[in-house]
Amino acid sequence: MSIRTLVARVNNGQTTARALVEESLQKARKAEEYHALLSLTEERALARADEIDARIKGGEQVGLLAGIPFVVKDNFLAFGAPTTAASKMLENFEAPIQATVVEKLEQAGAICIGKSNLDAFAHGGSTENSAFGVTHNAIDKTKVAGGSSGGSAVVTALDIVPFALGSDTGGSIRQPASFNGVFGMKPTYGMSSRYGVVAMASSTDVMGCFAKSADDVALIEGVMAGQDAKDMTTLPDYFSPLARVPAGLKVGLVKEAMTDDVDPEVRRATEQYAEKLRAAGHTVDEVSLPSVKHSLAIYYIVVPAEVSSNLARYDGIRFGHRAEGVKTLSELYGRSRDEGFVTENKRRIMIGSYVLSSGYFDAYYQQAQKARTVLINEFNNLFSQYDLLLMPTAPTPAFGIGENTADPVKMYLSDVMTVPMSLAGLPAISAPAGVSESGLPIGVQLVGPMKADALVIATAGQMEQQND
Amino acid sequence: MAAIFLGLSLVQYIPMSTITTNDVRHLAQLSNLQLSDDEITSLQTDLANILDYINQLNEIDTTGVEPTYQVTGLENVWRDDTVDTGTVTRENLLNLTPDQTDNSIKVPQVLA
Numbered sequence: 001m002s003i004r005t006l007v008a009r010v011n012n013g014q015t016t017a018r019a020l021v022e023e024s025l026q027k028a029r030k031a032e033e034y035h036a037l038l039s040l041t042e043e044r045a046l047a048r049a050d051e052i053d054a055r056i057k058g059g060e061q062v063g064l065l066a067g068i069p070f071v072v073k074d075n076f077l078a079f080g081a082p083t084t085a086a087s088k089m090l091e092n093f094e095a096p097i098q099a100t101v102v103e104k105l106e107q108a109g110a111i112c113i114g115k116s117n118l119d120a121f122a123h124g125g126s127t128e129n130s131a132f133g134v135t136h137n138a139i140d141k142t143k144v145a146g147g148s149s150g151g152s153a154v155v156t157a158l159d160i161v162p163f164a165l166g167s168d169t170g171g172s173i174r175q176p177a178s179f180n181g182v183f184g185m186k187p188t189y190g191m192s193s194r195y196g197v198v199a200m201a202s203s204t205d206v207m208g209c210f211a212k213s214a215d216d217v218a219l220i221e222g223v224m225a226g227q228d229a230k231d232m233t234t235l236p237d238y239f240s241p242l243a244r245v246p247a248g249l250k251v252g253l254v255k256e257a258m259t260d261d262v263d264p265e266v267r268r269a270t271e272q273y274a275e276k277l278r279a280a281g282h283t284v285d286e287v288s289l290p291s292v293k294h295s296l297a298i299y300y301i302v303v304p305a306e307v308s309s310n311l312a313r314y315d316g317i318r319f320g321h322r323a324e325g326v327k328t329l330s331e332l333y334g335r336s337r338d339e340g341f342v343t344e345n346k347r348r349i350m351i352g353s354y355v356l357s358s359g360y361f362d363a364y365y366q367q368a369q370k371a372r373t374v375l376i377n378e379f380n381n382l383f384s385q386y387d388l389l390l391m392p393t394a395p396t397p398a399f400g401i402g403e404n405t406a407d408p409v410k411m412y413l414s415d416v417m418t419v420p421m422s423l424a425g426l427p428a429i430s431a432p433a434g435v436s437e438s439g440l441p442i443g444v445q446l447v448g449p450m451k452a453d454a455l456v457i458a459t460a461g462q463m464e465q466q467n468d
Numbered sequence: 469m470a471a472i473f474l475g476l477s478l479v480q481y482i483p484m485s486t487i488t489t490n491d492v493r494h495l496a497q498l499s500n501l502q503l504s505d506d507e508i509t510s511l512q513t514d515l516a517n518i519l520d521y522i523n524q525l526n527e528i529d530t531t532g533v534e535p536t537y538q539v540t541g542l543e544n545v546w547r548d549d550t551v552d553t554g555t556v557t558r559e560n561l562l563n564l565t566p567d568q569t570d571n572s573i574k575v576p577q578v579l580a
Contacts, residue, residue, distance in 0.1 A: 096560040190540050203538055232545040233538075297522045308499060315500065317575060322566035329578050334502025346501055347514055353498040354519070364522070369535030371528045376536060408514050409521050425539030450540070 003068055003162050003216045007109075010067035011056060017049035017067030017111060024069040024113050027160045034136045036145070036154035037071065040114040041080025045069070048111045064223055066109035071155045071164040073148075074115040075122055075198040076207075078102045085198045086130040087120040089320045089340030099196030100231065101165065101207050101224045108223045116151025116164060120342040121311065122172055122200045124148050125414045128405055129344045136401070138180045139441060143398035146176030146414075149210070153180040156210040163211040163220050169200045170299055171393075171418025173208045174430035178393035178443025181432045183460065184210050185217045186418075187453050189425030190235040192221075193228035201306035202233075204422040214461030217429065218242075221453065238451050242458035249387040249459065251277055252287030257391035257417055266392045269433040269442040274390060276466050277459075284390065287382055291375040292420055298375065299419040300412060301355050301368035307345075308352025314340060347408060376424045383449040388459060390446060392417050393430040397440035417445065427453040431460040487516045 009015045025045070028037055055062050072078050075085045077095035084090045102112065119129035127135040127150025135150040137143035138157035145154050149166030153176035156164045166173040168186040177184025185208040192207045199205060209220040218241035225239035253274055258267050274284040316322035316336025323335035341349070355364035382389065394414055404411040421428040427450075430443040448456040492512050496503045503511070558571070567574040 093564070096556045096564065097554065190542075229547070233540070233542060235540060291528075294525065294528055297525050300518065300522050301525070312500070316566065317573060318561070319564035320566075326576060329576050330500075331502065332576055333500045337500055338502045338504075338507075341501070343507070343510075346499075346503070346507070347511065347518065349499045349501065350492070350495040350511065350515060351518055353495050354515070355522075357498065364525070366535055367525050367528070367530060368522075369537055370530035370533040371525055373533050373536045374528065374530065376539070407517070409517050412518075412521075423539075 002213060003065070003211070003219055006068060006162060007064065007066050017052040018046065020067050021045050021049040021069050021111055021113055024161050027158070028114055028155070031158050031160060034138065034141070034154050034158065035133050036116055036135050036151040036158070036160075037114045038074050038084060038086065038117050038132055038151070039081035041078070041112055044080035045111050045113045048106070052109055052111070063107065063109035064219065065105060068110045068163070069113045069161045070105065070110050071114050071116050071152055071161050072102060072112055073118050073152045073164070073166045075118060075167060076102055076165055077196040078112055078115065080112065081115055083115070083198070084132070085121050086118045086132055087340060087342065087345070088131045089314050090198075091131075091321065093319060095196075097196055100193035100228045102196070104223055104226070113161060116149070116155055118151060119148035119344065121198065121345050122148040122167055122169060123307070123344045123348055125171065125175055125411055126399075126404065127151060127176070128401065129342050131342055134401055137398045139439060140398065142400060143440065144179065144401050146179035146394075146398060148172040150176045152210050153177055153182060153184065156180070156182045156212065159212075163209050163216060165207065165209055167197055167200070168206050168208055168422065169204050170303060170422045171415045173210065174418050174428060174443070174445060175394050175414060177210055177430040179398040179441065181435070181441030181443075182210050182212055183214060183217050183432070184208065184430045185221055185457065186421065186428050187221060187225070187239075188235070188427045188451050190233050191239055191427070191453060192224045192226070193231040193234050195228055195230035199310040201303040202310065203306060204303065204425070214429070214431070214457050214464050218454070218457045218461070221457065235451070239453055242454040245455070245458045245462045247281055249277075249282040250385065251282055251284045252382055252386040252389045253284050254289050254292065254389055254391040255286045256289055256292040261395065262392060263396045265436045266394070266396060266442050270390065270392045270444050273433045273444045273463065276463050277390070280462055280466060287386065287389070289378050289382065289389075289420070291371070291378050292416075294371055295375060295420040295423060296412060296416050298368045298371045298423055299415070300351070301364050302372065302423065304348040304352035305356050305365055306352070307348045308356065311341075311345065311349055316340070344408070372423050375420060379420075379424050379426065379449075388446050388448055388452075388456065390444060393443035393445045394418070397436045397442055421445070421447055426450060427456050429456050429460045431463065487512055487519065
C-alpha cells in the first residue's frame with residue numbers, strides 16, 4: 001500500500017497511527033534474526049501515535065505523513081534511544097537534539113519506531129563493520145545487507161516500515177537498496193540538511209530515503225528537502241515532485257560501467273532497463289565517462305581525509321566512550337579512540353592522516369581534488385547532451401557474509417558504481433531492476449544533473465509502472 | 469596486488485607504498501590512536517594495499533586543472549554574530565560527558 005493511501009486511511013479513521021506503529025513494532029520483533037535494528041523507540045513512538053490520533057480525532061490536519069512509522073539509520077540524532085553510529089564510541093550517546101530531517105518528518109506526522117544498524121560511523125559497504133553485529137540480507141540471509149545503511153534497506157524490504165532513512169557518502173543508500181530490492185535515493189548535495197547526522201565526509205554526505213515505490217520516495221524527499229540555517233551548505237529550496245516525465249528523454253548508458261568485470265546478470269538487467277526506457281519513448285545511447293575508472297581512487301583519498309578531520313572530535317572528553325584507568329590526557333585520547341573505533345574507522349582515519357600530511361598533501365589530496373574536477377567536467381559535458389545517465393548500482397548482486405572482509409580494497413570495489421555521483425554531488429536513485437538467477441535483487445541507477453532530483457525519481461516511477 | 473578496476477586498469481601497480489611499522493606508529497600518533505602491536509601489523513598490510521590502489525591517480529593528467537573542494541560553488545556564508553543556544557542547555561551538554569564536577573568536565577592531568 002502506498003504511503004499516500006496509508007495516510008488517507010489514518011485521516012479518515014479506517015486505521016490509526018497507533019495501529020500502524022504497533023504493527024511495525026510487532027513486525028520488527030519477528031524479524032530480529034536479520035539484526036537490522038539496533039533499538040526500538042517504542043515508548044516514544046506509541047506516545048506520539050496517541051497524540052497524533054487525538055489530533056486527528058479533534059479534526060486537525062496533522063500533515064503529509066500523519067501516522068506513518070519509519071526507521072532512522074543509527075547515525076541520525078533522534079530521541080527515544082541512544083544514537084550509536086553502530087560504534088562503541090557512541091554506545092550510550094543520548095542525543096540532546098534531533099537531526100533537522102528527523103524533525104521535519106515528525107512535524108509532517110511521521111513516527112520514528114527504531115534505529116537501524118550500519119557499518120560503524122558509516123564506514124563500509126556491507127554493514128559487517130558494525131560494532132554490534134552483522135545485518136543479514138532481506139532476501140538471502142547468507143548474504144550481506146550492503147552498506148553502510150544496510151539495516152534501513154532491510155527493514156524497508158521486509159515491510160517493517162513504509163520507509164527508512166539513510167545517509168549516502170559514496171553509495172551507502174544506493175548499494176544496499178540494490179542488494180535488497182528497494183528504491184534508494186541519494187539527492188543532490190545540499191538538497192536536505194546534514195545537521196544532526198554523525199558527519200563522515202562533509203563534502204559528499206547526503207541524507208535520503210529507502211522506500212518501496214518511486215512515488216513514496218518523492219513524497220518523503222519532498223518533506224526532507226529544504227534549506228536549513230543550521231547547515232550552511234544546504235541549497236535554496238528547489239525540490240518539487242514531477243507529476244509527469246517529459247516525453248523523449250535522452251539517456252546515456254555509461255559504457256565504463258558495463259565492462260566484462262561487471263557480473264553478466266547485472267549487465268543484462270541494466271540492458272533490459274534500457275530497453276524499457278526505449279519502450280517508453282526515450283532514447284538510450286552508449287556514452288563514455290572515462291574518469292569512472294579513477295573515481296574510487298579519488299574517493300578513497302578525499303573521503304578518508306575528511307573522515308580523519310570529522311572523527312577528531314571523538315576524544316573521550318566531552319561525550320562518547322572514555323577509556324578507564326588512564327593517567328595522562330594523551331593516553332586518554334589514544335586509548336578512548338582505540339577502544340571506541342572499529343578497525344575500518346582506524347584505517348580510514350590513518351589513510352586520511354597520511355594523504356593530508358606534509359610531503360604527501362600535493363601528491364594525494366590535491367591531485368585527487370583536481371581529478372575530481374576532471375570527473376565533474378566529464379559529467380557536465382554529458383549532461384549538455386543527455387537528460388539522464390543509466391548504469392548499474394553495484395558490479396554484483398549481494399555478496400556472501402564474510403566474503404570480502406579480509407581484503408579492504410576488494411570491499412571498496414563494491415562502491416565503484418556509486419562514488420562518481422557522490423564526488424560530483426549529483427542526484428541518483430537506485431531502482432529495482434529484476435533478480436539474478438539465484439533470486440538476488442539487482443538495482444540500476446538513474447543519474448541526473450544537479451537539482452534534477454525530481455526527474456530522476458519520476459523516471460524511475462515511470463519504469464516501475466511498466467513492470468505492473 | 470593487482471588493482472582491477474572495471475577491466476580498464478589491469479595494471480599491476482608497483483607497490484611503491486612500502487609502509488614500515490614505524491610509519492604506522494607515526495600515523496597512529498598523528499591520528500591520536502593508541503594501537504596494540506597486533507593492530508599495527510595488520511594495519512601495515514591494509515594501508516600498504518590501499519595506498520597501492522590509490523596510487524593509480526598518478527596516471528591522470530591534471531595540468532592546469534583547479535581542485536574542487538566543494539561541489540555547489542558555495543562561498544562563505546555569513547550570519548549575524550548572535551548567540552542562539554537553540555533547545556540545548558548547558559546541563560544537557562554536561563550530562564554527555566563521561567566525568568564532570570562543579571559544572572566542568574573532568575580530565576586527567578594535562579602537564580606531567
